[in-house]
Structures are given as C-alpha cells and as structure tokens.
Amino acid sequence: MNGFLAALKAELYVALRSNSARLLVVLPAFIVIARASVVKLTETGQQAREALLGGGDDVTATSNAWGHFVDSFTTGLTLMSLSLVAYAAWSFANDRDTGALRHVLIRRVSRPGLVLAKLLTVYLLALAALVLLSLGIVAITALLWDFGPVVEDGYELIGSDEIRSEVWLGLRLALIPLPTALAFGVLVSVLAQSATQAVTAALGVTLALDVFKGVLGDAARYLYASFQPSLIDQSYLQDVGRLVRGYSDVMIDPQVLSLNAWVPLPQLALFVVIALLVVRRKAL
Amino acid sequence: MAARQANTEAPLSVTGLNKRYGATPVLMDLNLAVEPAAVHGLVGLNGSGKTTTLECILGMRPFDSGEIRVLGLRPNELYRSQGSVVSIFDSPSLHPQLTVRQTLEHASLLCTRAVRSPSQVEELLGIGKYSRYRIRELSLGNRRRTSIAQALLGQPGFVILDEPFNGLDAGGVDDVLALISRLNREEGTAFLLSSHQLPYLEQVCSHLSILHKGRIAVSDRVDKLFNAQSTRLLVHCDDVVRACAIVQDIPGVQIEDTSEAGLLTLKLAGANPGLINQRLVHKGIMVSELVPERASLTSLFHQITSPASNDKGAERGVA
Structure with a gap:
C-alpha cells in the first residue's frame, strides 16, 4: 500500500502528542479504578453497618475479587469501545475538516493507505488502552479484595482454575467485536461530511444497535454489536460476572459462542472494503 | 544549495x-x-x-x-x-494541537527528500521564536508561514x-x-x-x-x-501642437489628450518611448519630462472581468 508506513508513522506522531489520544488511553483505566474504590468504600460501610446491627455475615459474594474483576472489565470495555468508536469517527473527518490530510495525500500517501493507517492507529490506541485497563484492574482488585474460589457454606462452588478459564474466555469473546466496532467508526468518518456529524452518527448508531439487539431476537446474533460489552449488555462477559459470584444458571450456547467468534470478522472486512471504496472518490 | x-x-x-x-x-x-x-x-x-x-x-x-x-x-x-508536488491551501491545514516544531517534524516524516531541517525552515520563514507555540496559539499569518515552511523541507x-x-x-x-x-x-x-x-x-x-x-x-x-496592453506616455514639452504633428506619423502611437498646456498624452501600442523622445528633440522640441504609465495586471484584470465586457460578472459563489 503506497505510503502506508509513512502515514502510520505520521499518524502515531500526532496521536502521541494529542491530549485526546492520551485521554482515550488513560480514561477507561482511571474510571474503572475510581469505580472499584467507590464500590470498596460502599462495601466497607455496609459491612460496618451490618456488624453494628449484628446481622449479615455472608460476605462471600462481595469479598471475592473475581466478581469485581469481571465487573471492572465490563465497565472498562464498554467505556473503551464507546470512546474509541467516537475517536475513530472523529479522526479522518477532523483531518478533512482542518485540511491536514491534504498534505499527507499530496506528498506521499494514497487514500486507501491513509485510511488503513488511521484504522491501525486506532487499533494501537485500543491496544494501549486495553493494556493499561488490564493492569489497572488487576492492581486495584488485588489491592482491595482477595482472589480465590467461590465458596459457600464451606463448599467450593467454583475453583480458581475454572474461574480463570471462564474469565479468559469471556474476555476473548468480548474483545473479538472491538476491531469491527472501530472499523465501523472509521467507515462513518469517511462517509461523513464533518467531524461533528461523524462522531454523532457513529455513537448514535452504536447506541441504536444496543437498543435493537434486544428486540431482534435470534437475528441479533448476526450483529457484531451483540457480543460487545455495552450499556445494554448481552455479552458472555456479563454472564461470567454472575458465574464467578456463584450463580449456577449460567450456560453458554455453543452456537452463540461460535457466532461470537466469527460473525464480527466478515463485518469488519465489509466495513473496511466500503471505506476504501468510498474514500477513492470522495471530495477531500 | x-x-x-x-x-x-x-x-x-x-x-x-x-x-x-x-x-x-x-x-x-x-x-x-x-x-x-x-x-x-x-x-x-x-x-x-x-x-x-x-x-x-x-x-x-x-x-x-x-x-x-x-x-x-x-x-x-x-x-x-x-x-x-506540494501545496499550501487557503486555510493553513495544520494540526492545531501540535507546536510549530512538531508540525515541521511531522511533515518531515512525509518528506522523502528532506533537504532542510525543521530549524532551518523556521529561520527561513522567521518563525523560529514561535517554535514551541502550538498552532492554535498562532496568528493567521504565522500559521501561514508554518504552512509554507512545511513545503520547504523537501525540494x-x-x-x-x-x-x-x-x-x-x-x-x-x-x-x-x-x-x-x-x-x-x-x-x-x-x-x-x-x-x-x-x-x-x-x-x-x-x-x-x-x-x-x-x-x-x-x-x-x-x-x-x-506589451499587448496600450501604455500611456505623458510628454511634457514646450510646443504641444508641433509635437502632435511629429509623433502622429510614428507607428503604434495614438494621441489621446492635448487639452492641458505643455502636456501631450499619448497611447502607445508597442512604440518605444525613447524613439518618440529622439524624434521630438531632433525636430527642436524641448522635452522636459517623459512619464510612461505602464498598464498593470489590475487594469487588465478589470478590463476582462468588468461588467461592461461581460454579461453580468460572477453569477454564483463557487469556492
């Protein structure tokens, strides 16, 4: 791809010096840490009150770190995906608004090369945000709670190994649709007439998908957004949150698991191909 | 260089x-x-x-x-x-969050044949003192200078x-x-x-x-x-009537105005003012001053775009 590497370097140069990109990387981790701290404070207050009143000795569900660990990831990934979709939508459209992408296109980079460089930059920012989010969650949950098996009345309901395996599966399945969601942001960015329109449209459609996946029934399984942690969450990670708290009714349909693994990929390819076709003829 | x-x-x-x-x-x-x-x-x-x-x-x-x-x-x-090929647009087309130096470093990443360093082009355009300023903090003029500086990193x-x-x-x-x-x-x-x-x-x-x-x-x-435009020549001389008789035979000369005492206004279409001066002096006319009034691009532009030479000027506001 002509000039792709030069464009990628240039995009990363700008992103590393941009406050919005820094905020994007730091914000999910910061919010999740703040949320966990508030939850711990609330829990401690609740336990103190119950101790004073002489009741409520069942602290198994709240003192185990796994539940908070999964909740933190659900919250963090929801925030991260929404903010990254907004950033992806803003990136190309904003550079067109300011005219900054004209210099890049005239000097060295083909239009498809620039779109792919923008997409990869957003992916790298997502990766950085994910690493920071993971480190933050591990640190704060380990600091405030104890990791261990789910035990009730002295009986181990779920062992640590099984929890780890389910959490890992839940995270993997939750992350698979993320590249597709970001590619959708870039597609909207290429299609839109302005940065404001792009961000509004990308967030609007993402939230609308959230609403629609609830009413589409089984058809929603063919929508990448169904498997993302979101405000109306239907992802497996949300089920894992219940599983690690000892709920025994959590089941995953192997067919859903399979759809979760492959449905987002053709949609990712479709969004990228449309963006590359549109950008070739677009007035910039 | x-x-x-x-x-x-x-x-x-x-x-x-x-x-x-x-x-x-x-x-x-x-x-x-x-x-x-x-x-x-x-x-x-x-x-x-x-x-x-x-x-x-x-x-x-x-x-x-x-x-x-x-x-x-x-x-x-x-x-x-x-x-x-490089271009500088009407709007400066820069990343507002970058400093001047960062803008030039960013541009040099896209430049395959950089022949000048960012600091060199800053000095060339007189924006060295704004090196650490963000683009959004600069005046329009200095943003334009930065935009031009970007173009000069290469050859x-x-x-x-x-x-x-x-x-x-x-x-x-x-x-x-x-x-x-x-x-x-x-x-x-x-x-x-x-x-x-x-x-x-x-x-x-x-x-x-x-x-x-x-x-x-x-x-x-x-x-x-x-050259295609006629140029006016103001001839200050002691005998306008005789001067008119002399210059009217010179090819490419048209007499425009003789109403002012001691001043002959000519319209030249390719004629050489030096030749006019030589003829007049040779015939005994005392020429005190020759003032050529050269046609300008502005007059040519107005001539072409004026409503008189067109139906009704620009009809719509296309960028």
Missing part, C-alpha cells in the same frame, strides 16, 4: 476540464498549462472557480471530464511524486499556493515573494499561485492566467500581456 537540474517535464497541463456542482457548471472546458520553472499566477473574481480548479488539480475533488497531468501524474496519483519541483498572501503583514508578503523568487531562480521550482492580490502577483509571476466564468479568459507571459 546547488541548483537542481532543469526539469523539462511540464509541471502542469490541464485540458478540457469540466466540473459541475449539481446542475451548475463551474469549470467549462478549462485549459491551463504551467511551463517548467515558471511562476504562474491564476487570478479570478470570487466564485470564478479558482479553488475548485486547484482542488481538481490536486486530486482532492473529482471532476466530470478533462485531463489533468501534474509532473506527468494524474491527480489521484500525486502521492507517487514523493514530495515533488519540490512544483508548488501550488492558494492565496499565499492572506493574513500576512507587509514584511511577511515581502518574505514570501522573495522566497518564491529565490526558489524559482536557484532551484528551478515552478509555482502556481492563486491570489486576489494582483500587485503581488505582478512582482513575482512570469506567466498569468485569468479565470473568468469557469474558463481561462487570458493566459500568457506577463511581459506579453503588458
């Missing part, structure tokens, strides 16, 4: 360019050529289609029909020139500038004019300048095209355009 070998490839050739916005034609069978090492001015009224023409040339806007070649490349292949063969003098103070305009002349002279860089500032173009351009109603109304070397 060593002068680059003369590039014989035409920097720009536009043939039969047509562009419509909806049902409204903006560019109609537009033809434009920029010769190697030329400084070519493109002028026109607001809405005449200058910016649209430049956007089509630079591959930023699709056009309906016609052929454009920039250093032999189609507009959508300009990136293949690897920095031989472009063809530079396209859209309204390069907008927002610049008098010193800034002089700097940019001197820079254009220097790059053109020393490195053989060809320029296409779109501007409303005709007096500035007059100082620096070797060629000029006037875009009017979507077509190139006039395009030629500036000296030829001047």
